[in-house]
Amino acid sequence: MSLAYKTSVLAVAAALAMTACSFGPSGEPPAMPSPEHYGAQAQPSKTVSAAGVAQQFDIGATSVPQWWRLYRSDALDALVEEGLRNSPTLAATQRTLAAAQEELRAQVGASTLPSVDGVAQVERARSPVVPGLGPEQVQYNFFAGQFVAHYTFDLFGQTRYANSASAARVNVQAYELEAARRALAANIVGTAINVAALDRQIALTERLVAVANEAANEDQQRYALGSVSRAQAAASTQDAASVAATLPALRQQRARAIHALAVLMGRTPDNVPTVPDFDSLSLPEHVPVAVPSDLLRSRPDIEAADAALKAAAADVGAATAQLYPSLSLTASMGRGGFSWPTVLSGAGALWAIGAGLSQPIFHGGALFAQRRASIDAYDAAVLHYKSTVLSAFQDVADSLAALDNDAQTVASTEAGAQAARAAFDDTASRRQLGSLPSTAQHASEQRFLNAQVGAVRATSQRMSDTAALFQAMGEMPGGQPRATSTQ
Template sequence: MPIRNHASIVAAVSLFAAGCSFQPKYERPATSVAATYPSSGIYATQPVAEPGRSAGGLAAADIGWREFFSDPRLARIIELALINNRDLRVAMLNVAQVRAQYQIVRAQLFPSITASAAEDVTRTPKDLSFFNQTISREYTVGLNASWEIDFWGRIRSLKDQALEQYFSTAEARKAAEISLVSQVAAQYLTMLAVDDLLKVTEGTLKTAQASYELTELQFANGTGSELDLRQAQTILEQASANLHAEARARAQAENALVLLVGTPLPDDLPPGRTLDAQDLLADIPAGLPSDLLTRRPDIMEAEASLLAANANIGAARAAFFPSVVLTGSAGTASLTLGGLFKPGSAAWAFTPQITLPIFQGGQNVANLDFAHIQKNIQIASYQKSIQTAFRDVADGLAARSTYDAQIAALERNTFAEQRAFDLSTLRYKSGVDSYLSVLTAQTNLYAAQQSLINARAARLTNLVGLYVALGGGWLQHTGEAPRPADADTDYRAMRALKGASPQAAPQG
């Protein structure tokens, strides 16, 4: 049969089989969470928009982190981290690696064609040769082709699996960037909180030093007791120890921030804001839990992994059926180099091969069972990622609704402790009370100041966490078009290539 007839039959069969696939129909698993977030009890009181600083009803995923954070110093540090952080760089390289793996698998759908040229030299013993020709040569030049016809969709299923793995890795890289923005902001806020704690401790130490010198003078003059002196010394030494501990914590907090940024902090950073002046957007709407399915990259990563496992079942099922491989070659052959391209030197070969699995010791059955188990694992992981996201948002909403009232109470408590300390000091100097009342009042004031600073830092950190939990942190500016999950994060390059089309996902 002529080659073109073979090709026609193969083309017809391949077209007929193109729609054959054993992949199960994908249905998104149940979310297993409530349809809405909690809204009663402590959840009922949520912050309202502040003048000039409002989310304007925009979802977190639509708000750029430059608009969410108002501190220019923090914004610059985040930008440096997105350029230099090594973990984010590894996440981006993982995307490139999986993209290459996808392209390798996809290439199996197409024929493999190679060109070859060969010289075959053979020596035959003289007793076995004809006409005493012990050396014979054969020259060939031609094309070789091999193609596995994907009748049952095995290769297409593997291609789909590789593509979904690529999407999963891309979403993981997106989650890594969002997490980096959150971690840098949280660490920056921690540094500011330690700065405030240092100021409070320095003030307490200064006051304690003055009190100690006064009691020491009174003790030397015989008008004060050693008990008062030692009580004054206790708070002095405690404040001194705290100052050293907080100075150490400040240095370590900056070291942690430098590690996240991936480069030493430059000297030309813009001026920053204090902890009290961190005006973060506090009125971002929560939306619905179903919104998280398309706004949280960790959920989208889990679903892509589930789709990859679903496609792998199709490949495992197709392994039970015959595989068809077409192999052929066409070219010229001659006993002499000069005769390769003379008339009559054409040569071709066509070798179709069908392989049918008969007995493999249960390997195919085990592979199919393995594929089903993998899918079930991914279903559970997907549902758990949704439940985790729901909890993240619910915890953030519970904290957002209570921190303002807590901080207001702590501010009133700090004011009261300050007045108590001032009055106790006056009464002690007037000889009405012992130094123990001053010591107690100063200890309570110091603790109240620390609690207020820690609560302010926790409130801000929670707002950052809630912004990220709702899917924010991917956009740089509000209103810009969302970037693909595998987009570059080098903002210097992005500024240089402003207006260029983003990197596209592999086509399949």
């Protein structure tokens, strides 16, 4: 190793020593914009009234931890609570977090406190001697027992930084657990709403099939009597078959959804739960909307990105600190000898004490490369935090826009369904009076049933998007996880 290289290493070490107070970044998240509103357009204070409900957006209101209760369905509450209690995926995440917490305790204990070990040794040995200078061999016994202590002083904070990085990564897992719990609740709510809506759509479609079959049978009878053309009879049969073909697809959607719901709740697909009736679900009228600055503290994915940023900052500090000297102290005390009387006498006392100082001088540039790598990783963590925040803002903006548009869609479909119902009632009355043929009544009922199917789909989407907004706002079922600290 050249003298010039030694000199450069010492110069870098001296420069780092002068900036020892800043071994690593602070770990504070970067300042993020706080927009006045989430989307391209300012969100209204409430949606339009649809199906008798105009949802209120409560800006800055306190979050609702068990937000699914706002649907006012005991059956839905039971589904969510069972899922949170029995989901094996969630339980596995909890145990993984518990294991990480125990590993952190082990790391902190092993690195910050002295280690003390008891050592016992019993030995019988045979050693040869030089010929002509004594017996040909020497056999002896040796007994020893000692306590050995070792401690490394954290002079420049390498241990402290390493432990802080590990603690921050445990916090990442804690926030990820909260995100998983919140996502599980939202998935159960969304899937249950979907199943309930599919049940209603299947019932309406079954009636559509029956009406279409009645119309087709009547046209076949009229064709046999010569009152309608063959083309009209065939068209009626084709319409009935087309409507009937939609039923298997709906039933398959329902089967997939109910199987998924069972698995989310920790059940096997053959043990499906009972879902609430669609009419028993009430749309939440008040939806808390956190201001952007509060959203940074309420969403676990943002908190996880913040914890990862702190871990990366601590890694920079640890990589810098390892360029400085380390000091360790070793001590031992015990008794030993070649016989038990010697061991137990004053002559059998054993003790030792020593100190070691280590200063990295040449490691092939590895230590400096590791520090540069940790700085790059920290920069990546900063950018990941910014990306996570921007994605969170987008989630909220999309959800707010969806609820506003959903309300308008529901209002339109409800108006269409009401008009179709009025037309059907009028047609049915005129049919009873004999002023209209049965084909007119069938056609009117089909239009009414199709309008009802559209209204159910729109209402279901509105309920599901409401659950998505609660999830985007960060209302966590279990509350904020407790941060882990090594201090």
